Amino acid sequence: MTRQRASRRRLAIAILMTFAIVGVFVVRLVDIQIVKAADFNTESFDKRAIETPVVAPRGEIVDTNGVVLADSVTRYDITASPRNAGEFNRREDDGSISKVTVLQAVTEIAALTGTTANDLLLAVTADPTSDWAMLVKGVDIETFRAIRDLGIPWIYAQPQQHRTYPAGAVAGNLVGFVGTDGPQNGLEATEDSCLASVDGVSTYERGADGVRLPGSTVTTREAVPGGTLQLTIDRDLQWYVQQAIAEQAVALGAESAMAGVVRVSDGHLMALADYPAVDPNNVNGTDIPFYGSRAFSYMFEPGSIMKAITASMLVNEGAASPTTRVTVPGIWHTPDGARIRDSAPHGDMRWTLTGVLEQSSNVGMSMLGTRLKAGVRYDYLRKYGFGEATPIHFQGEASGILASNWNTQQNYDTTYGQGVSVTFAQMLSAYQAIANGGKQVPLTLVESCTAPDGTVTSTPSTDTEQIITPKAAATTVAMLESVVTGGWLSSQLSIPGYRIAAKTGTAEVALPTGGYGNDFIVSVAGIAPAENPEYVVIVTYVKPHIMKSSAAAAPTFRKIMTQVLKTYRVPPSTKPGPGYPTTW
Amino acid sequence: MSAVAAVQAPRRIGPAETPTRRHLEVALSRGQRKARPRAVYALVTVAGLFAILIAQLLLSIVVSEGAYQISSLQQEQRELARDQQAISEELQVLESPQHLAANAETLGMVSNSSTAYLRLADGAVLGSPVAAKATDGIRQGKDGGPLIPNELLDDVPMTAVAATSAETGDSAGPGAPGALASSGSVASTPQGLPSPITR
Numbered sequence: 001m002t003r004q005r006a007s008r009r010r011l012a013i014a015i016l017m018t019f020a021i022v023g024v025f026v027v028r029l030v031d032i033q034i035v036k037a038a039d040f041n042t043e044s045f046d047k048r049a050i051e052t053p054v055v056a057p058r059g060e061i062v063d064t065n066g067v068v069l070a071d072s073v074t075r076y077d078i079t080a081s082p083r084n085a086g087e088f089n090r091r092e093d094d095g096s097i098s099k100v101t102v103l104q105a106v107t108e109i110a111a112l113t114g115t116t117a118n119d120l121l122l123a124v125t126a127d128p129t130s131d132w133a134m135l136v137k138g139v140d141i142e143t144f145r146a147i148r149d150l151g152i153p154w155i156y157a158q159p160q161q162h163r164t165y166p167a168g169a170v171a172g173n174l175v176g177f178v179g180t181d182g183p184q185n186g187l188e189a190t191e192d193s194c195l196a197s198v199d200g201v202s203t204y205e206r207g208a209d210g211v212r213l214p215g216s217t218v219t220t221r222e223a224v225p226g227g228t229l230q231l232t233i234d235r236d237l238q239w240y241v242q243q244a245i246a247e248q249a250v251a252l253g254a255e256s257a258m259a260g261v262v263r264v265s266d267g268h269l270m271a272l273a274d275y276p277a278v279d280p281n282n283v284n285g286t287d288i289p290f291y292g293s294r295a296f297s298y299m300f301e302p303g304s305i306m307k308a309i310t311a312s313m314l315v316n317e318g319a320a321s322p323t324t325r326v327t328v329p330g331i332w333h334t335p336d337g338a339r340i341r342d343s344a345p346h347g348d349m350r351w352t353l354t355g356v357l358e359q360s361s362n363v364g365m366s367m368l369g370t371r372l373k374a375g376v377r378y379d380y381l382r383k384y385g386f387g388e389a390t391p392i393h394f395q396g397e398a399s400g401i402l403a404s405n406w407n408t409q410q411n412y413d414t415t416y417g418q419g420v421s422v423t424f425a426q427m428l429s430a431y432q433a434i435a436n437g438g439k440q441v442p443l444t445l446v447e448s449c450t451a452p453d454g455t456v457t458s459t460p461s462t463d464t465e466q467i468i469t470p471k472a473a474a475t476t477v478a479m480l481e482s483v484v485t486g487g488w489l490s491s492q493l494s495i496p497g498y499r500i501a502a503k504t505g506t507a508e509v510a511l512p513t514g515g516y517g518n519d520f521i522v523s524v525a526g527i528a529p530a531e532n533p534e535y536v537v538i539v540t541y542v543k544p545h546i547m548k549s550s551a552a553a554a555p556t557f558r559k560i561m562t563q564v565l566k567t568y569r570v571p572p573s574t575k576p577g578p579g580y581p582t583t584w
Numbered sequence: 585m586s587a588v589a590a591v592q593a594p595r596r597i598g599p600a601e602t603p604t605r606r607h608l609e610v611a612l613s614r615g616q617r618k619a620r621p622r623a624v625y626a627l628v629t630v631a632g633l634f635a636i637l638i639a640q641l642l643l644s645i646v647v648s649e650g651a652y653q654i655s656s657l658q659q660e661q662r663e664l665a666r667d668q669q670a671i672s673e674e675l676q677v678l679e680s681p682q683h684l685a686a687n688a689e690t691l692g693m694v695s696n697s698s699t700a701y702l703r704l705a706d707g708a709v710l711g712s713p714v715a716a717k718a719t720d721g722i723r724q725g726k727d728g729g730p731l732i733p734n735e736l737l738d739d740v741p742m743t744a745v746a747a748t749s750a751e752t753g754d755s756a757g758p759g760a761p762g763a764l765a766s767s768g769s770v771a772s773t774p775q776g777l778p779s780p781i782t783r
Binding site: 167211236239285 | 647648650651652654655666669670673676677679680681682685697698699700701710711712714731732733734735736737
């Protein structure tokens with residue numbers, strides 16, 4: 001029996017010891033796995049884990065057909081580690097091994113990037129203890145690959161986001177540009193909330209040879225690419241319009257020029273050109289005052305193109321009809337002391353309202369226009385959109401100057417477009433209303449913003465306003481046809497096969513000191529086809545040197561209008577216009 | 585201890601004791617009989633463990649092999665994305681209106697600003713065709729530079745004349761006269777104006 005007891009005791013001791021050892025292990029395990037787990041994890045994680053930024057590209061700006069106007073591309077900054085810079089061995093194609101010195105290496109880089117080896121060598125040797133030196137900024141993919149193939153061990157390529165504008169100066173004034181500190185001008189700046197992207201961060205663990213450990217990738221922040229901004233602009237038409245006004249502006253020696261094409265049915269700007277044009281790829285090629293779109297920011301007295309607006313009020317109010325007769329002197333001294341003069345001297349003429357428009361008589365328009373009280377005309381001008389920025393609210397857009405109280409001279413001047421200051425965009429919008437049966441649709445430049453997930457935002461507002469009756473609008477357009485069929489610029493304005501309604505304007509430019517100088521702003525505003533208006537085109541030259549009358553703008557107007565009618569395949573007119581009598 | 589009891593038991597039971605010494609054999613208890621095949625079980629278990637270990641080893645080899653494959657495919661994808669970007673960048677610049685217009689001019693083309701259409705239904709000519717003048721082409725600025733600049737085109741050479749002659753028209757051209765002139769394939773409506781639908 002003693003033997004049995006002994007074996008039982010041995011067994012008990014063995015069990016106890018086993019438990020004790022297991023207990024020690026458990027304590028240690030708990031200590032490592034639970035108590036100190038977090039510390040150990042962070043400590044080890046830093047050694048294995050790599051945090052990489054996930055670059056999300058900025059959104060594209062595209063035209064109405066989806067053609068890219070602004071795009072994001074990757075460029076590479078080539079940097080060096082001067083501390084590690086030195087001779088290295090390179091295996092040649094034939095298998096031999098050659099030594100490459102630092103000078104040789106930078107010479108090779110310089111040859112590929114168009115820089116000088118001297119500058120690069122200076123950058124590398126400036127601070128030999130440094131671990132970082134910038135060699136070349138923003139090389140493209142082709143150059144990056146060529147540099148990579150050099151196999152220089154002490155240089156590094158850092159990818160950078162870069163903005164490129166494939167169409168160059170086409171719509172450059174509208175699109176704007178992105179500088180080194182982010183979006184700086186135009187729609188790039190004002191629509192940044194649509195275009196901006198959010199870079200993400202993902203972390204992964206890697207082995208000793210740099211290979212990502214399977215299943216270790218953790219995305220800590222999702223990368224969100226920017227949205228696509230679609231404009232109403234048609235790139236090809238925009239180019240044509242820009243080219244047309246640039247040619248003529250150079251010929252005229254004009255300070256600047258503007259031209260716009262509006263689709264009547266929805267107020268979409270199919271083209272809005274400024275001269276001088278900005279190439280967003282090289283903004284330094286243009287003077288700073290012309291960076292933005294002067295069509296929105298430049299205020300000017302529009303001159304006679306405003307007569308169409310006054311005529312539309314008269315017809316709508318029933319104060320005059322196309323055949324209303326008026327005897328027009330060359331100079332009119334009004335009963336209340338104002339003095340109105342026509343551009344060319346003439347004796348008493350017997351014109352109708354249509355004739356006054358055709359001959360662009362300031363006196364005639366003052367006589368007829370003042371049949372409406374100043375307050376009534378002011379209200380109409382406000383309704384047409386003068387005196388406030390368009391719904392586009394382009395960067396730096398001006399409101400124009402429309403005083404609510406007119407002095408005696410202004411009371412007459414405003415009927416023919418002096419004494420009131422407008423922007424080009426406002427004028428486009430007013431003509432859109434007349435062309436669209438009196439219904440004004442808000443001017444639109446940005447069609448939509450499409451987020452990467454497909455949601456469409458920032459759709460333009462569609463609050464329309466009926467300013468004049470459709471009948472009054474149609475009558476106004478018909479009266480304006482006389483300018484093209486019978487006016488002094490008839491041969492330069494008419495487009496064979498089409499009925500065009502247009503109004504010319506030669507406005508005096510107010511001097512900062514008061515009064516008017518020798519400078520003019522010449523314009524042609526037109527609507528086609530007159531029987532069923534589809535497009536509004538306005539061309540304006542600011543301060544031309546060579547030809548200071550609307551004859552300067554007429555050829556460009558015809559060129560652009562012809563191109564618009566051809567591009568959008570507007571069928572030629574089949575019936576002649578009403579041909580209101582102009583004299584009596 | 586149960587074995588001892590089992591050995592002693594027959595002695596008490598037997599009524600008469602025979603003098604002859606019988607050959608005694610240890611009768612195995614159930615427990616002992618069961619204990620015998622344990623060696624087999626142990627072998628199976630150990631073999632199983634080894635099998636699991638080897639399987640795990642193979643699996644992790646395969647997985648890490650996959651990691652290398654993923655890594656090389658990702659590298660390839662990056663390179664292809666670079667290719668794609670470089671090529672589309674080049675294409676976008678080549679199809680810019682400035683480049684197309686300048687190229688057309690090199691080929692001796694001028695833009696005709698008159699409007700005229702031929703209605704296919706009855707052969708009627710709408711509008712009045714006017715021949716373009718040689719001066720209707722794109723003029724340069726006073727300094728000889730382009731009026732509508734595009735810095736990206738600075739390094740892009742003009743396409744050689746011979747190389748372009750075989751190329752077909754592009755839809756981007758507003759008038760697309762090339763498509764109109766080519767026979768047969770023009771989509772048209774009997775009443776409306778012929779409009780090639782090329783996208």
